[in-house]
Amino acid sequence: MSEIKEIIDTLIEFRNARDWKQFHDSKNLAIAIGIEASELNELFLWKNAEESEMVDQERIKEELADVLCFAFLMAEKHGFDVKEIILEKIKKNNQKYPVDKAKGTAKKYNEL
Amino acid sequence: MSEIKEIIDTLIEFRNARDWKQFHDSKNLAIAIGIEASELNELFLWKNAEESEMVDQERIKEELADVLCFAFLMAEKHGFDVKEIILEKIKKNNQKYPVDKAKGTAKKYNEL
Amino acid sequence: MSEIKEIIDTLIEFRNARDWKQFHDSKNLAIAIGIEASELNELFLWKNAEESEMVDQERIKEELADVLCFAFLMAEKHGFDVKEIILEKIKKNNQKYPVDKAKGTAKKYNEL
Amino acid sequence: MSEIKEIIDTLIEFRNARDWKQFHDSKNLAIAIGIEASELNELFLWKNAEESEMVDQERIKEELADVLCFAFLMAEKHGFDVKEIILEKIKKNNQKYPVDKAKGTAKKYNEL
Numbered sequence: 134m135s136e137i138k139e140i141i142d143t144l145i146e147f148r149n150a151r152d153w154k155q156f157h158d159s160k161n162l163a164i165a166i167g168i169e170a171s172e173l174n175e176l177f178l179w180k181n182a183e184e185s186e187m188v189d190q191e192r193i194k195e196e197l198a199d200v201l202c203f204a205f206l207m208a209e210k211h212g213f214d215v216k217e218i219i220l221e222k223i224k225k226n227n228q229k230y231p232v233d234k235a236k237g238t239a240k241k242y243n244e245l
Numbered sequence: 246m247s248e249i250k251e252i253i254d255t256l257i258e259f260r261n262a263r264d265w266k267q268f269h270d271s272k273n274l275a276i277a278i279g280i281e282a283s284e285l286n287e288l289f290l291w292k293n294a295e296e297s298e299m300v301d302q303e304r305i306k307e308e309l310a311d312v313l314c315f316a317f318l319m320a321e322k323h324g325f326d327v328k329e330i331i332l333e334k335i336k337k338n339n340q341k342y343p344v345d346k347a348k349g350t351a352k353k354y355n356e357l
Numbered sequence: 358m359s360e361i362k363e364i365i366d367t368l369i370e371f372r373n374a375r376d377w378k379q380f381h382d383s384k385n386l387a388i389a390i391g392i393e394a395s396e397l398n399e400l401f402l403w404k405n406a407e408e409s410e411m412v413d414q415e416r417i418k419e420e421l422a423d424v425l426c427f428a429f430l431m432a433e434k435h436g437f438d439v440k441e442i443i444l445e446k447i448k449k450n451n452q453k454y455p456v457d458k459a460k461g462t463a464k465k466y467n468e469l
Numbered sequence: 470m471s472e473i474k475e476i477i478d479t480l481i482e483f484r485n486a487r488d489w490k491q492f493h494d495s496k497n498l499a500i501a502i503g504i505e506a507s508e509l510n511e512l513f514l515w516k517n518a519e520e521s522e523m524v525d526q527e528r529i530k531e532e533l534a535d536v537l538c539f540a541f542l543m544a545e546k547h548g549f550d551v552k553e554i555i556l557e558k559i560k561k562n563n564q565k566y567p568v569d570k571a572k573g574t575a576k577k578y579n580e581l
Contacts, residue, residue, distance in 0.1 A: 360472055361472050363552065364555050367556060371559050375571045377571075380575045382521065383529065387506070387510045390509060394502045394506040394536075397502060398499045398500060401496035406494060414547060417543075418547070418557075419561070421543055421547075421549065422555050422558035425537075428533060428540060431529075431533055435526060435529060435530070437530055440472045442537070443480075443541070446534035449531070459487045460486075460487050461491075
């Protein structure tokens with residue numbers, strides 16, 4: 134079985150055992166992703182570059198995993214293939230951010 | 246090659262071609278994940294359950310892919326194995342949310 | 358003294374007593390506003406309209422106050438007059454969202 | 470009239486002219502605050518301390534005003550007095566962050 138399918142199957146099994154599908158509409162899943170992203174951000178709040186390097190890896194791991202869990206659940210809900218939607222997005226970004234214009238700059242595509 | 250490795254390799258190739266590694270410290274990646282999560286949320290803003298179901302799938306796909314791209318880049322930066330950190334987190338959540346207490350309720354673990 | 362000046366003076370006094378000005382650069386204040394906004398969101402996560410009405414008012418009050426505290430500190434840092442920037446923004450929104458087009462619809466200005 | 474009442478009256482007038490009260494339940498207002506906070510964050514994304522100082526003040530002003538608008542609308546919706554809830558929160562934070570422990574450190578209260 135593919136890794137991503139294995140991850141999603143485990144998430145769905147966890148969710149179904151708790152009868153949580155009823156709560157996981159797209160709007161709430163989006164909110165959940167945002168909340169977990171915020172908890173990840175909190176680990177770096179007020180920290181400079183050097184201090185940010187010293188944040189406990191275990192906590193980063195957990196908060197990042199939370200973001201990923203809800204993002205995978207959202208993908209599953211909509212029948213999206215995770216690999217496919219990411220590769221498609223990279224293709225689009227290849228056009229939005231052509232190498233010759235975007236190289237070495239963090240500007241947004243509409244400012245290139 | 247594993248799917249996840251293939252996704253991450255493609256992301257790294259995209260990033261390196263633009264010399265963007267310099268911008269991708271953990272703090273900024275966390276901020277980026279939050280911003281993309283917010284763009285995903287914006288698709289559902291002011292919409293009730295029924296209207297939320299009618300949001301353009303292409304836009305959900307793109308915003309969700311953006312969240313996933315930065316989350317995968319964060320995992321790669323820290324040398325985390327995406328599958329491993331998700332399965333570990335589900336294991337922890339199995340303990341935080343025991344089926345007999347969590348079934349059918351959306352309460353947070355500290356309120357169960 | 359104006360109310361807003363009184364609020365900001367109290368915030369600055371609190372901040373200075375702890376020598377926290379050093380942490381309050383604009384980027385971190387923006388992150389802090391986002392984190393507090395997320396904590397406010399968490400109060401409504403997984404809740405439908407009816408359940409959202411029943412969220413503890415004290416908790417909403419506290420999380421909203423946190424958002425406002427950091428937003429006021431950000432305004433002070435940049436020398437913005439809170440009332441002025443809000444009234445200016447409403448003026449702009451009056452043009453972006455003309456009553457005859459925006460009435461009764463939650464569409465974004467670029468979709469009107 | 471107090472400044473804050475004047476701000477809120479102007480916001481309510483703007484909202485009512487468009488018949489938008491129907492969309493402004495607490496959950497959606499919280500999401501809106503989070504989205505605006507994210508747009509504020511985007512101004513500083515990928516920027517170091519020096520570059521963050523050079524972000525266009527007009528854009529900061531607008532995004533911060535958006536956060537404040539929705540936060541004030543949320544306060545109004547719940548009948549909260551903006552000044553009162555902020556001063557109350559500062560009082561609580563005075564206890565959570567006693568000067569002798571919190572001075573000069575950005576640690577969270579539960580790590581002091």
